[in-house]
Amino acid sequence: MSAARSPRAARSRDGIPDATVARLPVYLRALLAYSERGTATVSSEELAAAAGVNSAKLRKDLSYLGSYGTRGVGYDVAYLVYQISRELGLTQDWACVIVGVGSLGHALANYGGFSSRGFRIVALVDADPARVGETLAGVVINPLEDLESIIASRGVTIGVIATPGSAAQEVCDRLVAAGVTSILNFAPVVLTVPDGVDVRKVDLSVELQILAFHAQRKSLRETEPRPRRSRRVPAPNADGSSNGSTNGAPADTGALTGAMPG
Numbered sequence: 001m002s003a004a005r006s007p008r009a010a011r012s013r014d015g016i017p018d019a020t021v022a023r024l025p026v027y028l029r030a031l032l033a034y035s036e037r038g039t040a041t042v043s044s045e046e047l048a049a050a051a052g053v054n055s056a057k058l059r060k061d062l063s064y065l066g067s068y069g070t071r072g073v074g075y076d077v078a079y080l081v082y083q084i085s086r087e088l089g090l091t092q093d094w095a096c097v098i099v100g101v102g103s104l105g106h107a108l109a110n111y112g113g114f115s116s117r118g119f120r121i122v123a124l125v126d127a128d129p130a131r132v133g134e135t136l137a138g139v140v141i142n143p144l145e146d147l148e149s150i151i152a153s154r155g156v157t158i159g160v161i162a163t164p165g166s167a168a169q170e171v172c173d174r175l176v177a178a179g180v181t182s183i184l185n186f187a188p189v190v191l192t193v194p195d196g197v198d199v200r201k202v203d204l205s206v207e208l209q210i211l212a213f214h215a216q217r218k219s220l221r222e223t224e225p226r227p228r229r230s231r232r233v234p235a236p237n238a239d240g241s242s243n244g245s246t247n248g249a250p251a252d253t254g255a256l257t258g259a260m261p262g
């Protein structure tokens with residue numbers, strides 16, 4: 001791997017920075033759109049624009065996969081799809097269980113887009129006897145007591161938690177004890193897991209709050225008075241004297257333009 005990488009950047013287990021790993025699915029989605037349109041090659045600038053990053057970052061990210069494109073031609077779309085899919089582990093099938101099949105669990109179970117990306121919902125589990133036996137997208141909801149045997153018999157590798165927050169840690173502990181080492185958590189709690197278990201948390205309300213922050217900033221920017229040219233030193237009058245005016249604009253209008261959150 002490249003020696004030029006920052007030692008402080010968080011790394012995945014195979015040495016690719018986590019930030020790069022997080023962008024790979026975005027590149028993949030853009031590439032699949034090119035592929036569907038029948039585009040055979042794409043330049044780094046085009047792909048970067050489609051993915052919403054700058055092209056230098058894209059080239060750097062793809063260099064971690066050993067993909068450098070061809071000068072003057074760009075990247076081979078099909079091959080890059082394969083490379084990214086392989087890096088993300090999408091060239092194999094991942095068996096997933098959804099625990100908690102209420103409103104959210106139903107939506108996830110009925111969503112057809114996971115299987116085309118290599119994620120097969122092989123089991124659904126719920127604690128409510130009234131839900132047990134219902135079939136969603138060809139998969140029957142099983143009782144919670146069957147969780148461990150289902151994980152073993154169906155080769156489950158990813159657990160999706162869509163229970164209320166109060167039940168999530170206990171469900172997580174059972175998933176981990178049964179051998180699941182990758183967990184996607186929708187419940188609004190922070191889960192405690194042993195080393196070697198990966199947890200990704202999805203929280204739409206956090207995303208909405210970030211949008212609210214930016215929306216508020218935009219509206220404040222629109223309503224605040226336009227900054228006047230405060231920093232320009234007034235030209236001296238013809239007689240060499242100064243008129244002393246700086247238009248009275250504040251020197252620093254940065255109070256509302258500080259750094260964005262991570």
Ligand SMILES: NC(=O)c1ccc[n+]([C@@H]2O[C@H](COP(=O)([O-])OP(=O)(O)OC[C@H]3O[C@@H](n4cnc5c(N)ncnc54)[C@H](O)[C@@H]3O)[C@@H](O)[C@H]2O)c1
Pocket residue numbers: 099100101102103104105125126127128131144162163164165167171185186187188202203204205
């Ligand atoms: N992350 C997000 O963006 C997001 C969005 C919506 C909801 N949520 C969260 O997802 C979770 C589910 O939301 P919902 O609207 O589907 O709730 P819901 O009440 O409709 O469904 C919860 C389901 O979990 C089952 N359940 C309860 N305890 C269980 C246990 N110990 N084991 C197995 N199943 C159990 C219930 O029987 C029910 O079917 C909640 O924690 C909610 O806060 C997260």
